[in-house]
Amino acid sequence: MEFLKINHLKVYYPIRGGFFRRVNDYVRAVDDISFELRSGETYGLVGESGCGKTTTGRTVIGLIKATAGEILLEGKDIAKLSSREFSRYRRDIQMIFQDPYSSLNPKKRVLDIIAEPLRNFERLSPQEEKRKVQYFVEKVGLHADSIYKYPHEFSGGQRQRIGIARALTLNPKLIIADEPVSALDVSVQAQVLNFMKEIQKEFQLTYLFISHDLGIIRHMCDRIGIMYRGQFVEEGTSEEIFNNPQHIYTKRLISAIPNADPQKRKEQLALRKQVEEEYTNSFHQYFNHDGKAYRLKRISETHSVAIL
Amino acid sequence: MLNEPILQIENLRVSFRIQNEFYAAVDDVSLTVHRNEVLAIVGESGCGKSVLALSIIGLHPQERTRLEGRILFRGKNLLSLSTNELNQIRGKDIGMIFQDPLTALNPLMKVGKQIEESMDYHTSFSSEDKRKQVLELLKKVGIPNPEQTYHRYPHELSGGMRQRVVIAIAIACNPALIIADEPTTALDVTIQAQIIGLLKELQQQLDTGIILITHDLGVVAEMADRVAVMYAGEIVELADVYTLFSRPLHPYTRSLLHSIPSVQTPREKLHVIQGIVPPLPKLPRTGCRFQSRISWMDESAHETTPILREVEPGHFVRCTCYKNFYFPHDRIGDMEYGIS
Numbered sequence: 001m002e003f004l005k006i007n008h009l010k011v012y013y014p015i016r017g018g019f020f021r022r023v024n025d026y027v028r029a030v031d032d033i034s035f036e037l038r039s040g041e042t043y044g045l046v047g048e049s050g051c052g053k054t055t056t057g058r059t060v061i062g063l064i065k066a067t068a069g070e071i072l073l074e075g076k077d078i079a080k081l082s083s084r085e086f087s088r089y090r091r092d093i094q095m096i097f098q099d100p101y102s103s104l105n106p107k108k109r110v111l112d113i114i115a116e117p118l119r120n121f122e123r124l125s126p127q128e129e130k131r132k133v134q135y136f137v138e139k140v141g142l143h144a145d146s147i148y149k150y151p152h153e154f155s156g157g158q159r160q161r162i163g164i165a166r167a168l169t170l171n172p173k174l175i176i177a178d179e180p181v182s183a184l185d186v187s188v189q190a191q192v193l194n195f196m197k198e199i200q201k202e203f204q205l206t207y208l209f210i211s212h213d214l215g216i217i218r219h220m221c222d223r224i225g226i227m228y229r230g231q232f233v234e235e236g237t238s239e240e241i242f243n244n245p246q247h248i249y250t251k252r253l254i255s256a257i258p259n260a261d262p263q264k265r266k267e268q269l270a271l272r273k274q275v276e277e278e279y280t281n282s283f284h285q286y287f288n289h290d291g292k293a294y295r296l297k298r299i300s301e302t303h304s305v306a307i308l
Numbered sequence: 309m310l311n312e313p314i315l316q317i318e319n320l321r322v323s324f325r326i327q328n329e330f331y332a333a334v335d336d337v338s339l340t341v342h343r344n345e346v347l348a349i350v351g352e353s354g355c356g357k358s359v360l361a362l363s364i365i366g367l368h369p370q371e372r373t374r375l376e377g378r379i380l381f382r383g384k385n386l387l388s389l390s391t392n393e394l395n396q397i398r399g400k401d402i403g404m405i406f407q408d409p410l411t412a413l414n415p416l417m418k419v420g421k422q423i424e425e426s427m428d429y430h431t432s433f434s435s436e437d438k439r440k441q442v443l444e445l446l447k448k449v450g451i452p453n454p455e456q457t458y459h460r461y462p463h464e465l466s467g468g469m470r471q472r473v474v475i476a477i478a479i480a481c482n483p484a485l486i487i488a489d490e491p492t493t494a495l496d497v498t499i500q501a502q503i504i505g506l507l508k509e510l511q512q513q514l515d516t517g518i519i520l521i522t523h524d525l526g527v528v529a530e531m532a533d534r535v536a537v538m539y540a541g542e543i544v545e546l547a548d549v550y551t552l553f554s555r556p557l558h559p560y561t562r563s564l565l566h567s568i569p570s571v572q573t574p575r576e577k578l579h580v581i582q583g584i585v586p587p588l589p590k591l592p593r594t595g596c597r598f599q600s601r602i603s604w605m606d607e608s609a610h611e612t613t614p615i616l617r618e619v620e621p622g623h624f625v626r627c628t629c630y631k632n633f634y635f636p637h638d639r640i641g642d643m644e645y646g647i648s
Binding site: 048049155157185186187189190191193194197212214215216218219220242252253254255256257258259260261262263265268269272 | 352353467496497498500501504505523524525526527529530532549550553554563564565567568569570571572574575577578579580581584
C-alpha cells in the first residue's frame with residue numbers, strides 16, 4: 001500500500017464580483033492531480049511560480065482545505081476529516097518552511113520553539129521535555145546549550161536546522177519541505193541538503209520536496225512530478241525526467257537551467273532555441289485550446305506524460 | 309583583445325560607521341571594466357558585491373560611509389564629484405538594473421512614463437520624440453505590442469515583463485556601462501534564460517560594458533567574460549570565465565563550485581564550507597580572511613599580508629593558500645555542520 005496517496009485533488013479559489021459578490025469564476029490553483037508517495041522516498045514537486053506546488057503541499061498538511069479529492073495517509077482519507085479529527089494525524093506530517101528568518105518566532109527561545117509541537121501533543125515533565133529538545137538540537141548539529149538562545153543569535157543555516165529539529169520532535173512519517181533552502185547561500189544550502197539526506201535515513205522519513213530549483217531537485221529526489229498551471233505534465237524517476245524528458249514543458253524547463261560550463265554556451269543556446277521552436281510549433285500536441293495540459297498517460301512502469 | 313577601459317576602480321575601500329567605528333565592507337578592490345565586456349562579481353550574501361556596485365553610482369548614505377581610493381569613469385573620478393555632477397552621469401552614462409523589478413518600479417506610474425522619466429533629465433527630446441523612443445525601447449527589450457504596454461501599470465505585467473521594463477529604463481540613454489545587481493534572481497528559470505539572452509544581445513548591440521553582480525555561478529557561466537570572486541570584502545580570484553571554471557585556484561572558488569548541486573553532473577554529497585562569514589566588526593583585518601574556514605590547512609600555508617597576485621596572464625589569486633589546498637575527506641559530525 002502506498003504511504004500517501006493523492007487522488008484527484010482540486011483546490012479552487014472563488015473569484016467574486018458584481019451583484020451581491022456572486023461567484024463568477026474560480027482560480028484553479030490545483031486542478032485534478034493524483035500522485036503517490038512510497039515510504040522512505042523523496043518526491044519532488046517542481047514548477048514555476050504560480051503552478052500550484054506550494055498549494056499542494058499546504059493542502060496535504062491541512063493548512064488549506066481541498067475543494068475536492070482525497071488525500072489518503074496510510075489508507076485514511078485526511079481531506080474529509082474535521083480539523084479536530086485531523087489533529088490526530090497531523091503529528092505524522094510536519095513541515096519545513098522556506099524562510100528560516102520568518103518561520104521562527106523571534107521572541108521565543110530555541111527551547112520553546114522546538115518544544116512547541118511536544119507541548120501540543122504530549123504531556124511531558126519539564127525535565128523530559130528539555131532532554132528531548134536537547135537530543136534533537138544535538139542531532140541537527142547545534143550545541144546543547146543553544147536551547148537558551150534566541151533565533152537572532154544563529155546564522156541562516158543554523159536557523160533552518162532549528163526548523164528541522166522542530167519538525168522532527170514528534171517522530172513524523174512525512175515531512176513537507178517547501179523550498180527549504182532557497183533563502184540560503186549556496187554553501188549553507190549544501191549543509192542543509194546534506195543534513196536532510198542524513199536524517200532521512202536515520203528517522204526513515206518520507207519527503208515531499210517542493211522547489212523551483214531543478215539542480216536541487218535532481219540532487220534530492222527519487223521521483224519527480226512536474227506541475228504546470230495546477231496540473232501535472234510529467235511524472236517519473238529523477239533519471240527519466242532529466243535524461244529522457246518527454247513533455248515539451250519539461251524540456252523547456254530543463255533547457256533553461258544555466259549550464260555551469262562556459263565552454264558549452266553555444267550548445268546550450270542552440271538547444272534552448274530548438275526547444276523554444278518545438279514549443280511554439282507543437283503547442284497543441286501538448287496543450288488543449290484553453291492552454292491546459294492533457295491527462296497523464298503512462299509510457300512506462302514509472303514514467304507518465306500528459307499528451308494526447 | 310580587450311577593448312578600451314570605461315571604468316577603472318583603484319584600491320577602493322568602502323567603510324561603514326557602526327557605533328562610531330568605521331569598518332570596511334569592501335577592501336582593496338581594483339577592477340577594470342572594458343567596453344563590450346561582461347564582468348561578473350560573484351560571492352555570497354554579505355561579501356560586499358552590492359556595496360561595491362552602489363559605491364560606483366554613489367548611492368551610499370554620505371554621513372555613514374567613508375570611501376577611499378578612486379573610481380575612474382572615462383577618466384573622471386566619480387568619488388570626487390558633487391551630487392549634481394554625478395546626476396549628469398548616473399542614469400545616462402551608467403544604467404542600473406535592480407534585483408526586484410516590482411520594488412524598482414513606481415507602482416503609481418504608467419510604464420511608458422517611467423521610461424520617459426530618465427530622458428526628461430538627460431535629453432531634450434520633444435514629448436513626441438520621447439514617446440517614439442520609448443516604443444522603440446520597449447520593442448528592443450522584447451515586449452510584444454509596445455503601444456499597449458506603454459499605458460500599463462507595473463502590477464499589470466508579469467515578472468519577466470517588468471524586468472524588461474527595468475532594463476529598458478537602464479538603456480534608455482545609451483549608457484556606456486550597465487550595472488546589473490542580481491538581474492535574474494527574482495525570476496523563474498525560463499524567464500531567467502530569456503533575460504540572460506536579452507542582456508547579452510543588448511550588450512553586443514549597444515557596445516556597453518556590464519557589471520553583473522550575482523551569487524549564481526550558473527548565470528556567471530552563461531553570461532560573463534571575466535569573473536571576480538569576492539569573499540569578505542576582498543577579491544580573492546579574478547580570471548576570464550573559461551579559466552575560472554576549468555582551473556579555479558583559490559580555495560573559496562573551489563569550495564563554491566563544489567557545493568552547488570548540478571543538473572549536468574549530479575553527485576552524491578555536496579561540499580560544505582565550514583563555519584560562517586564573520587560579521588563586519590569581527591572580520592580579521594590581517595592575514596588570509598578565508599583561513600578560519602579551511603582550518604584543516606596549516607597556518608604556514610597562508611601569507612601574513614595576502615595580496616592579489618597574477619599567477620598566469622589575466623589570472624589573479626589572493627594569498628598563497630591555494631598552492632597546497634585539498635578538500636578534507638568526507639568528514640562527518642560536528643565539523644560538517646559548523647558547530648558553534
